[in-house]
Amino acid sequence: MTTMHDDVSVLIVDDEPNVLNSLLRLLRRDTFSVSSAASGQEALEKLAGLKNVALILSDQRMPGMNGSEFLHKSQAVSPDSIRMLLTGFSDIQDTVKAMNEGGATRYIAKPWQDDELLQTIHDGVARYRLQQENYHQQEVIKTQNEELQSWNSNLKERVLVQTTQIRKQLEELQQMSLRQEEKYYGVIAALAALIDLRDTRSRLHAANTAALSVSIATSMRLPKKDVETIRTAALLHDIGKNAMSDVALAIDEDDLVEEDRRHFYEHPVLGQTAIDTIEELRPAGILIRHHHERFDGSGFPDGLAGDAIPPGAAIIALADRCDREMNFHRGVNAVDMALEELSAQIGSSFPPELFPYLSQAAHDLYDSRCKNSSDAFTELNIDPSKLLVGMILTRDLFSASGLFLLGNGTELNYDNICSLQRIFALDPLRGGIHVGIATADHRPIHKKKEQTL
Numbered sequence: 133m134t135t136m137h138d139d140v141s142v143l144i145v146d147d148e149p150n151v152l153n154s155l156l157r158l159l160r161r162d163t164f165s166v167s168s169a170a171s172g173q174e175a176l177e178k179l180a181g182l183k184n185v186a187l188i189l190s191d192q193r194m195p196g197m198n199g200s201e202f203l204h205k206s207q208a209v210s211p212d213s214i215r216m217l218l219t220g221f222s223d224i225q226d227t228v229k230a231m232n233e234g235g236a237t238r239y240i241a242k243p244w245q246d247d248e249l250l251q252t253i254h255d256g257v258a259r260y261r262l263q264q265e266n267y268h269q270q271e272v273i274k275t276q277n278e279e280l281q282s283w284n285s286n287l288k289e290r291v292l293v294q295t296t297q298i299r300k301q302l303e304e305l306q307q308m309s310l311r312q313e314e315k316y317y318g319v320i321a322a323l324a325a326l327i328d329l330r331d332t333r334s335r336l337h338a339a340n341t342a343a344l345s346v347s348i349a350t351s352m353r354l355p356k357k358d359v360e361t362i363r364t365a366a367l368l369h370d371i372g373k374n375a376m377s378d379v380a381l382a383i384d385e386d387d388l389v390e391e392d393r394r395h396f397y398e399h400p401v402l403g404q405t406a407i408d409t410i411e412e413l414r415p416a417g418i419l420i421r422h423h424h425e426r427f428d429g430s431g432f433p434d435g436l437a438g439d440a441i442p443p444g445a446a447i448i449a450l451a452d453r454c455d456r457e458m459n460f461h462r463g464v465n466a467v468d469m470a471l472e473e474l475s476a477q478i479g480s481s482f483p484p485e486l487f488p489y490l491s492q493a494a495h496d497l498y499d500s501r502c503k504n505s506s507d508a509f510t511e512l513n514i515d516p517s518k519l520l521v522g523m524i525l526t527r528d529l530f531s532a533s534g535l536f537l538l539g540n541g542t543e544l545n546y547d548n549i550c551s552l553q554r555i556f557a558l559d560p561l562r563g564g565i566h567v568g569i570a571t572a573d574h575r576p577i578h579k580k581k582e583q584t585l
């Protein structure tokens with residue numbers, strides 16, 4: 133017989149049904165389950181199917197297996213249970229045996245006092261619960277200790293693994309952002325190349341302007357973000373020139389006819405408009421718009437002056453003019469000649485404080501090009517009437533109206549000198565013809581490009 137209660141149970145064993153019934157009645161209101169058996173054997177079988185038996189209360193005098201024998205055997209099946217013996221006064225010897233061998237912690241004399249028996253059973257169940265709680269806590273502490281030990285012994289290894297993982301992820305992220313950056317500048321460079329491919333006077337104008345601008349901005353210690361915006365704007369600064377014709381692109385800005393001149397004046401705004409749909413490029417768009425402003429306010433499109441010109445735009449304007457000026461100079465002294473020309477525009481085209489940063493940037497960019505063997509000569513700009521056999525053209529030669537005549541590198545002979553002089557008599561050329569004359573050494577010599585032989 134079993135009564136339904138909480139998580140622990142009590143087993144009572146007695147061969148007398150009356151005793152069992154009165155014990156069950158006594159315990160029926162308790163919070164634990166109560167099971168009963170009429171013999172030691174039955175109790176052992178029942179015990180095997182029960183869990184959390186907090187207390188076993190057994191009569192001593194039973195046929196077959198007596199109480200002390202049963203309690204002894206019950207230890208193997210339910211070792212943690214509290215064991216108690218119900219016995220008469222005459223069973224003292226058996227009682228001692230039950231307590232010594234059967235693990236009984238208490239004996240209750242028959243006849244019992246209900247209150248006293250109830251209290252004894254409650255105390256026993258409470259002790260069992262306490263003991264279980266104690267076991268549980270010990271188990272938790274043991275598990276935590278094991279985890280802690282394992283954690284400690286593996287800590288170094290784990291830290292190493294995690295550090296390696298984090299470093300790997302960081303490297304992947306850096307690679308990814310590097311690839312993104314490369315892609316970004318790849319697209320920008322491809323856009324820039326669209327105009328450079330059509331500009332026969334300077335195939336690398338966008339790249340050169342960007343290199344000079346970045347070098348100047350870095351020397352000025354501008355924030356990295358501003359330097360990158362300047363780089364992008366410098367690469368794209370002339371993209372608005374795509375609206376101009378090939379002929380207009382091939383001749384100097386000062387020689388443009390009215391229609392082409394109008395397109396030329398529009399190119400900064402057209403450039404800004406072209407990239408305005410790309411939000412990330414808008415800061416660069418502002419610099420593109422203002423790359424033809426002049427320090428004295430005589431530039432375009434907005435006629436900004438002085439500090440009103442964005443610093444990045446002023447840097448690009450200086451770099452742009454420098455690279456254009458380099459078109460007019462060849463040979464080992466080219467950079468110094470170009471810088472001398474530009475210095476005349478300090479205070480009118482460029483802010484005075486910007487110019488000092490240009491010299492190093494220009495030498496860094498152009499010196500190796502100018503000092504290679506094929507350029508190991510001094511370039512001069514001469515009148516067509518002064519041409520001599522053996523002189524070498526240092527750039528493509530166009531008539532005043534934009535007709536291509538001879539290519540860069542052509543060595544002049546008697547026939548083509550006569551032809552050129554005939555053409556320029558009919559279609560006078562402004563600014564002379566650029567030719568190279570070999571120098572004894574490669575030291576820069578300072579001469580104005582207007583100097584003639």
Ligand SMILES: [Fe+2]
Nearest residue numbers: 369370423424
């Ligand atoms: Fe421009």
Ligand SMILES: [Fe+2]
Nearest residue numbers: 337369370452
């Ligand atoms: Fe330009």
